[in-house]
Amino acid sequence: MSQPLRLGIAGLGTVGIGVLRILRQHAALLEARTGRRLEITAVSARDKSKDRGISLASYAWEADPVALAQRDDIDVFVELIGGEEGPAKDAVEAALSKGKDVVTANKALLAIHGQALAEKAEADGRALRYEAAVAGGIPVIKALTEGLAGNAVTRVMGVMNGSCNYILTRMETAGLSYDEVFAEADALGYLEADPQLDVGGIDAAHKLAILSSLAFGTKVDFAGITLEGIDRVSIDDIRAAADMGYKIKLLGVAQQTARGLEQRMQPCLVPATSPLGQLDGGTNMVVLEGDAVGQIVLRGPGAGEGPTASAVLSDICDLARGFSGPVFGLPATTLETSQPATAALPASYYLRMSLHDKPGALAKIATVLGEAGVSIDRMRQYGHDETAAPVLIVTHKTTPAAIADALAAMQDTAVLSGDPVALRIEDV
Amino acid sequence: MSQPLRLGIAGLGTVGIGVLRILRQHAALLEARTGRRLEITAVSARDKSKDRGISLASYAWEADPVALAQRDDIDVFVELIGGEEGPAKDAVEAALSKGKDVVTANKALLAIHGQALAEKAEADGRALRYEAAVAGGIPVIKALTEGLAGNAVTRVMGVMNGSCNYILTRMETAGLSYDEVFAEADALGYLEADPQLDVGGIDAAHKLAILSSLAFGTKVDFAGITLEGIDRVSIDDIRAAADMGYKIKLLGVAQQTARGLEQRMQPCLVPATSPLGQLDGGTNMVVLEGDAVGQIVLRGPGAGEGPTASAVLSDICDLARGFSGPVFGLPATTLETSQPATAALPASYYLRMSLHDKPGALAKIATVLGEAGVSIDRMRQYGHDETAAPVLIVTHKTTPAAIADALAAMQDTAVLSGDPVALRIEDV
Structure with missing residues (x-):
């Protein structure tokens, strides 16, 4: 022995x-x-x-x-x-x-x-x-660096902060506002001492930066992540997204594109019937995509004594067995400096806005979208109060820049009541 | 180098x-x-x-x-x-x-x-x-033996034959009989040359035997698996199960119990909203449960050129890196001979039967169940044709022996039209 x-x-x-x-x-x-x-x-x-x-x-x-x-x-x-x-x-x-x-x-x-x-x-x-x-008890580092060693990784995605997913799930199931559920979660001790680490997406982004380096052979680049927390997600959007067949998740996505390494941590819509859409509560999920394997989905507890200790033991046992390689999968001196993507890949977007109840309002919005090159896949107008009508739009795939242009132009139409909301719909 | x-x-x-x-x-x-x-x-x-x-x-x-x-x-x-x-x-x-x-x-x-x-x-x-x-592109051997090395494994479950899951899913979505979908799948080349390897559950049971050995430190014991294929699953049961909130899956389960090692590969009901219940088509899923980590769910392609080659490459890369240990996780000479469990752990059961339309029929069935010690959780009687009424029952947890007793006693009541069906409902 x-x-x-x-x-x-x-x-x-x-x-x-x-x-x-x-x-x-x-x-x-x-x-x-x-x-x-x-x-x-x-x-x-x-x-x-x-x-x-x-x-x-x-x-x-x-x-x-x-x-x-x-x-x-x-x-x-x-x-x-x-x-x-x-x-x-x-x-x-x-x-x-x-x-x-x-x-x-x-x-x-x-x-x-x-x-x-x-x-x-x-x-x-x-x-x-x-x-x-990363992702507590889920052996995702091992799956990515060893299990998928034969693959060029094409995309990594994940819901990797259980507290955020708990908050979003609880908002939906209890019909409560973000502020109400935040206060609840904080009182229950579910949040870090500095809650911005959770709800600001920082903790999840730390994890994404690590996965991204392992997946793409680049130096870990936390600063290169486009980061947005969940604090602006409203119960109205959660309900409207559900009506259109989606869930809102704080989703991390990393992929190598022709325009550089795209790393995003932001609230996104995913189909309600997808594994990510069906992930309720504090559980984590990581999706790994490789050119040979296709898509692998890993689901498990992202925090807590047992799960985290289980992952620590996995490393200790590997060392005891003499299994060890470069820290980020490739020799550190050979890792490339990542080129952050100048813009995210095209996607469908969810738009929610409130229109003044006057003739031609919707036509003006449709015109603005068309002029920005954004085409509408599905649109829904709801029953409304005396002054404003809620409108939901799911666009065909378009660029973030086109969406930004359209939102800016909408402000000039004088038909909006309040600011419109735009959220990315991730292909999962 | x-x-x-x-x-x-x-x-x-x-x-x-x-x-x-x-x-x-x-x-x-x-x-x-x-x-x-x-x-x-x-x-x-x-x-x-x-x-x-x-x-x-x-x-x-x-x-x-x-x-x-x-x-x-x-x-x-x-x-x-x-x-x-x-x-x-x-x-x-x-x-x-x-x-x-x-x-x-x-x-x-x-x-x-x-x-x-x-x-x-x-x-x-x-x-x-x-x-x-096992499970094609899903790195489940690695997850179990290395990722969960710090855990006493408590249960392993899985849907590990994509062809069977495809057949069951297609029966449900197209409303076709087992024989119709079997013929379709065979024509599409989805089945092994000897289709019994797939639909008889043998291929999936081979995989379960391997996982079971790794999980529980026992000698691989294929012969100790209780094996039942999907060829007797009817579209009526798929529909009735769906009505009660379940899906039927060819599910492998291995767990160490006080009465020995339980290894089963059989059609089971799982909640439609569970990850296993939501697994449609040819995809595989393995659920690993450990005393520290809780539950980990791995989902991915179970067959095909790319996914299987990806898994082969994982092994080759491990060998290139010098990572290797005992074949079944522990030195082979120290593996225990498994003691097959004398009976499966208690579970809820799904019962479907057709009763002759005469007074007191349902009361007789309820009496028989009660006398066998089987208590009813939910019961549903459907509208019926002139001679027989379909009845669905979900029982509280009971033993397989009690269910067998009840089914035998039912045959003597003279109220049954045709044989009753009993399927285990797995806690997942």
Whole structure:
């Protein structure tokens, strides 16, 4: 039997404790599966005295995660502290410098500093693994880099923030406004300390940046993502989209186009009958498309103690088995700098507007759309109150620029009551 | 750069040609991803002269796959011949004896001879990989053995024969009988030369046997599967199930129970709104459940040139990267002999029967069910013709034995017109 794999675990929040629990509960199973004993040598967290419901007495304690990362008696440093700067980053760098392999669940760290860390890890001949950083318990990093290794990836999509999907689902099922459900979710502890990480789409965009690099062989480029959160999604749009056969999802999409790498995280409409459209509540879904395989859809819990710890264990077991490759699938120094696409690919759009109730109003809107080169696939006008009539339009495929032109021109028609809404309809 | 990985490919049908195409088209990408050149040294098939739309001139030709498997100038033998006996088995054994790693897409071979082959491979220190054998392009072997390595697996389920799912879906959407759609599918070339492999559930059961071994650390036990095909599923049941909110799927289920390892491949009802219920047409779906991760659902193409070749390439790339472990996740000599469960776990059942139109008929049925300990959750009686009334019943959870008792007792009531139908409703 080989030497044990000695682990140092920094960060004993929900995920860290989940990892400890699995390592203790399944010690014999993990040893049988990997051929090595997985040994916890030392741990680190902010507060040693806190009751975590699990005894830490058999592990060395380090108050400082950097000191933990540098210990001679660990082989793998497991970073579960979080945050793109500060102790998490310092400790990961220290571990790599000391010749340790690193496992982390830190999407922000990877999305912002991934390229530098990958270059450092590979220069030192070390592994940096992060299955838990994207879509929680879904083994999507492995599916993409290993399962689809024979494919040129053509597109990656995903609903990767459970809190946003919970909010959108709850708005629809309870008929509540965004503000009402946001307050509810916040009270239930479903949101990050800084809720903009969730509802602003930042957390999901961190994940998309990582997947995008793996899929297209480009340097991780968080700044290149077109980012829009869910805070402007209204219950009116959720209802109207449902009437037209769609759901609204905070959808991340990355694809290589002739005009550069397109990376978007924004509320989109998807067909209600598609797997993405049927994804309710806090569950995550990632869609991988490759030239050979076609479309693979992965669905599972995107957060929580067990699922995230499961993903961390996947990385640890791979290291125990001696499985490891370049951090982003290709040697970091060969990754290309991405060329952000100048514009998104053409798509159908959903338009919702309110028209003053006077003759010729709809004709003016139709004329404006036609002049912008936007053709109408389906249109629906609803019963209306005394002054304004709600109108829904689904366009044929058109460019984002044409939609922007049309929206601008509509403002000059004097038939709109309030601002029109335009949302992209993603082909899924 | 390391030495190239030299491949010998036996079997140049759809999948074999797909593998050749990817190796040629993505040669540079595969080398960048794995750090090794993937080189096709020699190929073998039954007919050298057949036009396969791709030149084989640069590869050595072997008429005999065993000779190919034994060539000194190959490192990996890729078996894409198929069939549980004969040349496929002979060649795989020859390759292992000669110290070659093996990649195969052959589910029958693994399901029947997997244990012996695994022992042989591991005794020789060789790898035997088979991602393409289960659920085509879905990287489910990898997800289960590596992605969920930190979990005790609690249940594995799947719709793993696209032809069966196509037939059931087409019956429902076109309102056709099983025989009509079977004839259609056969004419379209959707079925195996021996259609019983598909519609009898054998092909899907081969896949279930493999997943079951990986999930529960048991020797692959195809003979231990309770097997029932789709040939007795009627359009009446598909319609009635839909009325009650269910779909009928040929569903494989494996779970470890207190009464042994339960492995079933049979037509089951699943909620129409569940991911399995929403799986239409030839697509496959595998559901993996683990104690830490909860439920993961994987969906994708289960057959075809590109998807199957994609899975074969995943194995080849893993070998090029030096990733390999025991054939069934644990050392073959430590796998336990499975104890087939004496009975399936309790479940709700769907019952459909036709009652003679006379007073007290329904009361007799209800009495019989009550006496067998089966309680009724929902019941629906339909408008009827002059002599018989269709009745649907969904029971509360009960044992298969209680259902069998009730069905037997019903025969003595003299109120039934024709045989009653009972189908299990799977909790998904």
